[in-house]
Amino acid sequence: MSEIQESPQLPQPYRLTRVVSDGRLTDELANVSRAVNLGFHMAEPDHDFLVHYADHVAGERLWAVRGPEPELELPGLPVATLASYDSTVNTGHGHLEPADFITDVTVRPTHRRRGILRGLISHDLAVARESGRSMAVLTATEGAIYGRFGFGVSSHDQRVEVISDGRFTLAHEPEGSVQMVAADEIDDVRREVFDAFHRSHRGSHGRLDWWVEFAAGRWDYEDQKPNRRVRSAVHRDADGRPDGVVSYEVTESFGSTLKVRDMEAVTTEAELALWEFLASIDLVTRITASKVNPSTPLPWAVRDPRVVRFTGNADLTWLRILDVARALAVRGWDHTGSVTLRVIDPLEWCSGAYRVDVAEAGSPAEVTPVRDRDAVALDIASLGSLYFGTVRAEALAGARRLRGTPDQVRTVARLFATDDTPHNITEF
Template identity: 45%
Template structure:
């Protein structure tokens, strides 16, 4: 450990050697091909727009190493927002690009970077931290719990596709470059009204408009864009897709709808595409009307359910005070945080959608910090978490906790980072 130094820097106005080294280290960590100078420049512009702070762990250069300018561990943070219910969006610490080079594992680099970031975010007044993961076994030990999920689906868009009730056609194709502003506007309305939504980052603009594809290191000429219009002619849904002619399938890159009418209108458009027999979608809404609107429900197949975003509560009192509660109730809860960031005991009294959170001396229910992250947006039931060993207490008190944290619908997030 004595040979490791840690550096922090904001995004410079140009692609410096230090920034390029950090960018290359992330690509190495995720087994990506080396990006071009254009790709690195685009990345610099996007992370600058989002205000990322970059942290790195550096080892001395040797005769056979990659060089002192390429960190052996990377860690990035930015302050964005999460919808905590009831129309409230709360600032949160978003974490991404977490890597540790294979040659420098088991040296505490991730623990150092993560611990410093979480404490810094808490000290700056943020009550929540969020991330997405490539490996599911790492972040529970840092206090993160699965908070949203996504469902992958395959839809038969051929003769089996039909809707129970007719949908008025209100879809227009639009130029890809024009779709950027429309998608942003629709997302802003979605983000303000859907519990569990995480703010979208700058890279979505180029990715979903086809201006840049990070896998191919160039523009994606296959992307097409469409918009759904409400009765007054205003956009209330947006679609980004590409067609694979070899498999006669349409790959939906993004389907964002403000209500069921917009969602079904876009699905009707997708099913009407010529020479297409099926559609694939990675993030089917957990409250999608499509399974119930199809004349043949078996035309839709859920092909997978996976964790999506993970949540870490940094300040339970502050986080619970900005959470919307769909049920009234009162309970004292002890939060157990092995890392000592969020430990404590509080009484939560919810009335008319909001909670008053006050310190308490004792509680019948103990909640592991990971479980609080899974309870917070309404994904998990406290009784299920108790069965998993993450919540402890008498059955009646655990049931009361479950009732208090119950939400009228599951959290819905469309944005990764």
């Protein structure tokens, strides 16, 4: 089912429709799925894939752009897509803030650079703002696309490679125990562990439930079929409570590289115990993982630190603040101070000066719109990057993205510094 939506942002002669999924496959949903796969160079979806797609997008806002009539090229397929849904982001001190999660952004190659993406994303952000969302988030395929819409890099994907031959030994024995679990028995425990992780980690982004199927290997979007090489294990703490889950695959039979598909660890003890378990697996000499805790204790916990190599640190999530006063008020502040920020917003929604007062660490900030020409100036994307504490204000000042006197920059740096390192393990 779909309905035409008015969107003054979209260039002529394109029309915006909103497609609704109740979980059942329709021709219209199949065409949206085909358009998404086309955009991301994925294989043309087969029937199984379409059935999964219809189920996974149930409840999402599915925007589909129709081209000029008559449709001579790929009849039935939208020329552009964007999906968004509501989930939560941990803004620190356990607060889970509802946010607009944007995904599946595609524009057909023959319709690019005509302003369709600009129209689509402006429309989705406007809908999110009207429904009271203070922020929107996404992960990006390319780094140069979303800054112009006010998105700033807000968390990083830390990748590591671990040598798991005889050189891997931990200097202490982590508490608890690790047990392997069958692919069809792990979902509830994964949900429980992820929920605990999400509530306890600043910068964590919520997950849709289809993730459990993907993580366990029962469905793989890339291969359009189950991945039966995936194996899973659970860590339980000394009291027997699950606090860590790992799913992994060894990509070839008798291969030597083990790829971590999903790792969730609520505590560093659970994380180290899962690493020790992975390193103990026979026939494997190399482990690769992404979305590792940026301040992981692993290199400090092994006897030979050279068995852990950081292989990459790329942008993972991008944050677009839609309501500065609300977003700053719900942030978990670890330090006290006062500063006035002059925010510049390319879409004009958030432009203005805001005085931020944190009287007591751990209590909410008071945020007041003010008139102040001498305030620290920064663009809304940079505020998104400062938000979880992923970057310090000095780095943004050095990059000329934040302007103020050295004293002002130090004040912003101290105020936005966080005691915990932001860590997100969700890609969407």
